[in-house]
Amino acid sequence: MLTPEHIRDFLDEVKDPEIPVLSLNDLGVITGIEVAEDGFVTVRMTPTFAGCPAMEYMRAEVEQSLKRHGVQAFTVQMSFSEPWNSNKISEKGRKALKEFGLAPPQPYQGILVLDILEYAECPNCHSTNTEMRTPFGPTLCRSMHFCLNCRQLFEQFKPL
Amino acid sequence: MLENAIKDLLYKIADDQLILGHRNSEWTGFGPMLEEDIAFSSMAQDKLGHSLAFYTLLHQMGEGDPDTVAFMRNADQFHNSQLVELPIGEYDFSLIRHFLYDNAEILRFESLSQSTNEEIAKIATKLKGEVRYHVLHANTLVKQLGSATQESISRLQQSLEYALPFALGIFEPSKHEQELIDAGIYSGEAALQNQWLERISAVLEKTHLKLPEIANLQPVYGGRYGQHTEHLQPLLDEMAEVFKIDPTAEW
Numbered sequence: 001m002l003t004p005e006h007i008r009d010f011l012d013e014v015k016d017p018e019i020p021v022l023s024l025n026d027l028g029v030i031t032g033i034e035v036a037e038d039g040f041v042t043v044r045m046t047p048t049f050a051g052c053p054a055m056e057y058m059r060a061e062v063e064q065s066l067k068r069h070g071v072q073a074f075t076v077q078m079s080f081s082e083p084w085n086s087n088k089i090s091e092k093g094r095k096a097l098k099e100f101g102l103a104p105p106q107p108y109q110g111i112l113v114l115d116i117l118e119y120a121e122c123p124n125c126h127s128t129n130t131e132m133r134t135p136f137g138p139t140l141c142r143s144m145h146f147c148l149n150c151r152q153l154f155e156q157f158k159p160l
Numbered sequence: 161m162l163e164n165a166i167k168d169l170l171y172k173i174a175d176d177q178l179i180l181g182h183r184n185s186e187w188t189g190f191g192p193m194l195e196e197d198i199a200f201s202s203m204a205q206d207k208l209g210h211s212l213a214f215y216t217l218l219h220q221m222g223e224g225d226p227d228t229v230a231f232m233r234n235a236d237q238f239h240n241s242q243l244v245e246l247p248i249g250e251y252d253f254s255l256i257r258h259f260l261y262d263n264a265e266i267l268r269f270e271s272l273s274q275s276t277n278e279e280i281a282k283i284a285t286k287l288k289g290e291v292r293y294h295v296l297h298a299n300t301l302v303k304q305l306g307s308a309t310q311e312s313i314s315r316l317q318q319s320l321e322y323a324l325p326f327a328l329g330i331f332e333p334s335k336h337e338q339e340l341i342d343a344g345i346y347s348g349e350a351a352l353q354n355q356w357l358e359r360i361s362a363v364l365e366k367t368h369l370k371l372p373e374i375a376n377l378q379p380v381y382g383g384r385y386g387q388h389t390e391h392l393q394p395l396l397d398e399m400a401e402v403f404k405i406d407p408t409a410e411w
Binding site: 047050051053080083117133136138143144158160 | 283289296
């Protein structure tokens, strides 16, 4: 008998196509998994950024993964009922981002203040003596920063 | 009926996002510097995503599917403010429009995130976080260029004076204004406009730009009920060109 834990394990192999080291579980976009008594599986997802073109791709990958593991009756729903925020990225995910060369978003409590948007630790030399160059980057979830210590440009996964 | 009032509100929000998203995308490849090219392209993508969220909600309320609604209407069926349909012009105009529009939009989302309508509140809560980056971008650039050179200051000042009556049109009162306020859907256009004036004034005070006397301006209304400039229909024709040739095409 399948359990939600089994499904969550299957989804560990589905990665963010733009950040291939990050699984959807670690990204925090899987908001619910249910297995009904008759075996029908419901997976709920929520987008990181509403305009992210990779979300449809990720949904299709989730469906493919379920099929590969022999799940026949399922639905994958995308909704805003539990909206994503960057605190939902797991510790494992943050480590993976850093190793990938992307500064992970600073965790925050309560309201996201401007200081946190502009704060970033350089993934190359770990200095926090950095400045935000632009809140936009090569994908919707990244901003661009400059490290005043090692004089390198780097990208950050935006806090949201 | 409250449902019609809500649909009216959602259409104007979604249409604003769609049309400004399209205008922003016209900067792709033409930005005055790489960072601005990327910024306007990113905001274009965000705005299309935001319009989709609201068109999807409208679809759940019985309206057409998002692609059909976005691509198959004519200009007189659009509820966007005229501000967002104006051509991108020079960079100074696009920056000022972005500044005026996004400072209004974040207030709208903040108000909607407190809405008694849960579906709307959830979407607004999510999207206001994204719009913060748009506001951060606009305010930073306006502060920098609004205090930089004589040319940058006078260009921004001219664009501000041109755009302001159109920006006041964002807050054109709806036919259902009181009904929406009474039902706790959002705080209403007049309240938003007052808050917006405070926000933009606070930024402009840090620059050499001068906010014209609002009481002397005639707001450009009409957009919310289908009256548009000659610039909207050509935009729609271009946006829907592929869809109209082959509605099943994927691109």
